[in-house]
Amino acid sequence: MHIIDFATAPGAVIEQFASVGATSVHLGSGAGESHVYMVRFVPDGQIGEHPTGFGQLFLVIDGSGWVSGADGQRRMVSVG
Numbered sequence: 454m455h456i457i458d459f460a461t462a463p464g465a466v467i468e469q470f471a472s473v474g475a476t477s478v479h480l481g482s483g484a485g486e487s488h489v490y491m492v493r494f495v496p497d498g499q500i501g502e503h504p505t506g507f508g509q510l511f512l513v514i515d516g517s518g519w520v521s522g523a524d525g526q527r528r529m530v531s532v533g
Contacts, residue, residue, distance in 0.1 A: 457491075459514075464493055467500060474498025494518070 457480065464476030474495035481489045486507055492500075494516075502521075511520060517531035 459491060462491065464491075467492070470503040471501035472499065475500050
C-alpha cells in the first residue's frame with residue numbers, strides 16, 4: 454500500500470493551454486493509455502481550452518467550479 458497525502462504532495466506546474474494556478478501529481482499508470490493524475494487548482498486557477506484526445510474522468514474532492522466540453526457550455530461542478 455502506498456499512502457499519498459494530497460495536501461502536501463508536490464505537483465508539477467501545468468504550463469500548457471494558458472493554464473494558471475494548476476499543478477498535477479502523477480498517481481499511477483496502467484496498461485495501454487490508462488493514467489491517473491491529481492490536479493490541484495488555486496482559487497481562480499484554470500486550464501485553458503484544449504483537445505483531450507482520450508476519455509477523461511473529472512472527480513471533484515474539494516471546492517467547486519465549472520467545466521466545459523466540446524459544445525462550450527459551462528457545467529458547474531462541486532464535491533459530491
